Amino acid sequence: MSVGEGQLKARTSGRTAGGKPVSSKAGDFESIATTPESVDADTSSTKATVPWWVRDASSYAFTCLTVLSFVTRYWRIWDPAQVVFDEVHFGKFASYYLRRQYYFDVHPPLAKMLIAAGGWLVGYDGGFLFDKIGLDYMSHGVPYIMLRGWVALFGAALPLLVYMIMAESGYSVAAALLAGLLVTFDNALVAHGRLIMLDNIMLFFILATVYAYVRFFKQRHRAFSAQWWAWLIGSGAMLGCTVSCKLVGLLTIPLIGSAVIYDLWRIIDIRRGTTMAQFAQHFAARVVGFIAVPFALYLGFFYIHFAVLTHTGPGDGYHTAQFQMQLIDSPMAKSSFNVHYGDEIAFRHRDTGVYLESSTARYPLRYEDKRVSSQGQQVTGAKKSSDAAYWRIIPASRQDDTFEGFMARLRHTDVVQLEHVVTGGLLRTHDVASPLMPTNMEFTVAAANDTAATPDTMWQIRIDGAIGNTTQLKTSASFVRVVSEQHGVAMWTHLKPLLPEWGGRHQEINGNKKPEEKSAVWTVAKIRGRVATPAEQEEMRRRVTPMSFLAKYAELQGLMLHHNSALTATHPFQSSPISWPLLTRGISFWTDNAQRRQIYLLGNPAGWWMADVALLLYAMLVPLLEFFRRRAVRVIDPVAERHLQRSTAFIVAAWALHYLPFFLMGRSLFLHHYLPSSIFAYMLLAAMFHFFNFDDYRRFSLRNWNGRARALLPSPIAALVFAVIAVVHIATFVFFAPLTYGSRSLPPDEINSRRWLSSYDLHFQK
């Protein structure tokens, strides 16, 4: 079974790498299986004896895979002619790009821009907004077939990339073909691959990154050659694209990162004769390739994003006033104007959107927890604005002559009193605990003639981001804090809990002792009886300070991260990561009640479970081999073992790094987050097939994915195993295909026969 060590040494020592002789110790056996040199050496001697169908097996396999892949993705791509699942979002975003309206999404822009680019190419004008699942495409004139066909290109490329990666990593044609077939006939990948969704685009870039990295790694004996650089930059660029598709793509970074660290660790070994200067070069090259290039691309896509989305749109509201002002036709710029003394204004809380309001109702004397109130007039936060929400701005000292009439503009740090227009009292806070929070101060309204309360009614206006006290308060565009002169507390409100019945279930308003609190920000929502004059609008437009790209980018990035982690709202089809590999439940994408058709996202159960078995096998095999090695017992060929610990381990790492981090995420998670890992699991299944069936590692080397192969199927048993896996997998795919394509209505008994697990909540079971 094993290759004699002397034989190996003989084969290695003659070889040169990168022009330099490689000592047999440093060169190890690692490259035998994968480097072109060794293949060439072998090929020349055996070429003549190999039959043509074996010699060109790789090309046939690849061609065959291409055909199958396109057929599975494009079959009935026009059906259903309705909005399916997340097409709601991504179709919509594409439309916004074409309309050039600003939208906000938690994911980076590349994949969405690519979809939009497809739409632009076929002349789609973005007229349809994909508002609801099930809306008809035909009647709205959306070129959805072209859009889907464009996205399906990426989906169809996945099996081919998988084949290429496997072949490049030194697996046999059979193993590479098997991996390709598994990916081709996976129901989840097909379902995703033919709809207007992001995942396939991201998967494409993930696999492209891995492929480019494998090619790069194989150039290691020709470090700093042109090809080496090309694959280095190429894999960095693909990594940049991956990350720019979806935040989940971030998980590819640790994968490439760990591979790079492993590689550097190999290089730094003094026994290889590397000098520190050489090492520094290697290190710097990788910093450029794997950090600078991806990041530059990532930024570049955002640059295009902002360059395209120049008009106001549904995403405005997430941003700061300054950002919104940059957008053409921004309502903020249109309606923002200065606040003057004497104006009657309505304050609105930025985070929760309630208006500062008061009524004649009073605080109850005694709260439920037996604390006692001032029984003053209630000040609450109301969802809707009404007359009770207007407050007149009175300068702190009416005798001050610098205020000519009441037409002076309000500035940062001005001190004012706020008179409640309806009841005529002044907003006051004092040393009484608020109804719900014993640590915060009560807000109430003091009678205008209550001189004892006067110090409590002085409010300083602080505008966020103000430069000096010349910054003027504007409606909508200014974020303002209202801070008590006397007590230093800021006007503040919180969503939960609401006030009880006596407070009309409004939000409590109280004085927060941390005036710098992020949530203590208010805006002046409107001024009674006034709208912006054209002159004011013009002034506003003139005075917009342009924002640099980096400032815009930083703001958007912060919001994306914040909102992504805030995606904790539960969804009926969310699932926990533990259930993914077992495929205990799918996601209902689309239903048609009239025809009783449905699309249900589900992986290929047979394939996923076989892949799980492969994972288990690997998990048991490696410690076992380590154990024997530790006891100095050689059980398998060292080259085979090395292949298992490098190439196969890389696949396993890819699986683990795209899967395990989800356990730490608090946001709501879905089955399709497992798709990257499912591909790697399929690759592992093929790799294990390879491991158990090909023991002679000299024979299955491949030069390229379309190169020559000599070990197709070494034994009838291997052929049988291959056939069984492929047939079971494809048969299962076909069996579940009606749910994947939504192609036909299934009678209840057929539906139930597809409920392999009782947790598959398919529709139309009855």
Added chain:
Amino acid sequence: MSQHSSSDRSPRLNISKNQWLTLGLIVILAAYVRLWRLSNPANVVFDEVHFGKFAGKYINGTYFFDVHPPLAKMMFAAAGRLAGYDGVFDFKSIGLDYISAGVPFIGMRLLPALLGLAMVPISYITLAALGHASDACALGALLVAFENALLSQSRLILLDSALIFFSGVTVLCWSLFFTQTHRPFSNKWWAYLLLTGVNMGNALSCKWVGLFLVATIGVWTIKDLWEKLGDLTITPKQYAKHFFARAIALIVVPLAVYLFWFQVHFLVLHKSGEGNAFMSPEFQNTLDGVVLGHTPQDIYYGSRIRIRHAATNAGYLHSHMSNYETGSKQQQVTLYGFRDDNNYWVITRTEAAEQKVLNSSNPNALQQIKDGDTVRLMHWKTNRRLHSHDKRPPVTTNDYQNEVSGYGWEGFKGDSNDHWRVQILEGDSRVPESKNKLMAIHSRFRLIHIGQRCALFSNRKKLPKWAHEQVEVTCMKSAKFPKTMWRIESNVNSRIPADAPLAEYRRPGLIDKVLEATAVMWRINNGLTKSHPYESRPHTWPWMRRGMAYWGTVNRRIYLLGTPIIWWLSFVAIVTFGGIQVLLFLRDRRGIHDRLLGARERYAETVGFFFVGWVLHWLPFFIMGRQLFLHHYLPALWLAIMGLVGTLDLFTRRLSRKVRQAIMIGVLLITIRMYFQYSHIAYGTPWTREGCEGSKWLKSWDYDCMRYPSVHLTPSSTTVEVPQPTQLTPNIGGSPVVISAANYNDPPEAQHVDPLEHENKLNEPAPRIDHDKLGSNADNLNSQMMKAVTTATNADKDTHVKEDEKDENYVGGDVGHDHKPTPLNPNAHHANDQPHA
């Protein structure tokens, strides 16, 4: 991997007479430090609320529920019992006076104090067993003695002291075990190994944080076994023996210990109590005073039954003479947690089936109810039938939820909306027919409304006041399993012969009970996500960003704060270890093999162990979602101190004796200086405002100095400055009620904002379950059950709401996306409210 032969590096424990003498002196000194003024304050402090009360429960033997395993609490109970505590005082709120209540609190506090004191010699011997020099051992013991956080924590009735003690003993035994490496399988070797396992089990039985200790020992065992595996002089047979010896001692033994303490716990708490409501009826059945006895097994038409909601312990299907104020305004149907006659329903046939039977030859024959039968349920007291229709329920107003009501009147024949199909989902394996025939207790079934195709459901949502805040019952379409499952708990039918087979709840064995308790502990623990003013995240612990206020009164306070130099230096030692190892790793690869002053191997072996322990006692906290507190860091702190001392010892060995001792004495003196500086807040003794303010090295140490009198003020002005207790919130000082009954009729003065900011919350115990709300009268099971159920619901509300919504959301194909960000009120600055020009 280096292949050491194991004997040449294993240290031997060798403590000379002089060392014992030194250790004795240190312990005496430490005893003074640790036990001084143990009686101060004579009030309930912080979590003594919980653990004092639990001790009382053990003494009374009434079942309670807590999120921690039982050992430490049982030790407190034993200490209380010895000291003469009778279990009457209920530790109801912080600040209650012990002396007037006659509670032997000093005896109870003596236990944690002594356990804390024991850490001093434990540290000494551990270091000695690892081969450290005698001066380093003494330093380690003294640092532990003068560590203020360990000190404060061990002076109160809190669990951590016991946890740290058992962790310390485990580490001690583990290091002693390694002194026997050269004599494997000798008696001492076995003894130390087994003792390690036993104490690991004890630590685990105090708090689940003990799992980190298990992980630490586990990692080190794997490392040790891995090294042995590479040692080819050890035969496979010997190796197997090594392997199984550890498996038994470190896996089987701790588990057995854990189970043992739970068994003791269940034996002691044999009476029913406020904890019942957390447990399943099977579990409750094992407690005295709970009568969930036998009931006839078979359910016949005409039986009067009581139906329990199976998934939650929220209670029984209930109705009463009181109508909904929403929807149909018909009679309310709820879940109610205690047994009364309003829980009785009579199960009958449908009108048509009834007629058929009446016309048949034997109209009076008993007929059993089978799976799939359509039945009606008549409320026994009010003669209303269980009814549902296309109206929304009062609280859960989703489209797919229907209201469930009691409808009809005496003589009313009913309508088709009273028809429910019985669908049996699970039977009892002992009684196989219970899968097909409806049986009390054994069968778990759903009730499907025929007309609306919805299932009787409850989600533990509380109804409004007009429905007496009982739990809502709805009928849900496309509902998922668990919360639509019901079981019949009692069955009355006068026509059933007396010798009919009876059904009874199974009595679970120890393992089942422990598993159930563990599951509930886990669930509630994860539900502790409410924010607490003194909670903190793990990354702030090592540098001690902020302490925790435990107790305060006019001019005294207890604030958990460590001795800064110990915290900071020990953290530096840990980080240094990590950094040096990475550096060594890289330099080895470059062919440079550093010797680290000849201490490299010992450094990796001893400080390495504490490093691994520290990491495993710290990092896992990052993934915990529940609220965390500074005191969770204390076990890691002890390991870090040991690491610090080990580092100091190894790297000063080549220095001259004088320099070495100067360094050690320097560290010690600074420590003692700081101990004195912060002793005021550790013991809760008076201080001056200036002293206090001068000690605030970090702004974030938020103990309030205004509380202490300034040395510059005259006594009279002091009293003005200090807020009067009546203006503070109830918990501060000794007065639990602000407004006394006497002046209740006078216009009460408005409550002032506490100038101490968080102070009024400070004395809030770390909220676990709101035990206060659980009801105090243990005999009054009625109201108590109900309260406990709702409280339990509140305690883990967050987790539940999530679960529930998942359950509730029926399978409707067209919802779905994860891309839409939570709309942070996109209109906040948007056009709606803008005056357009």
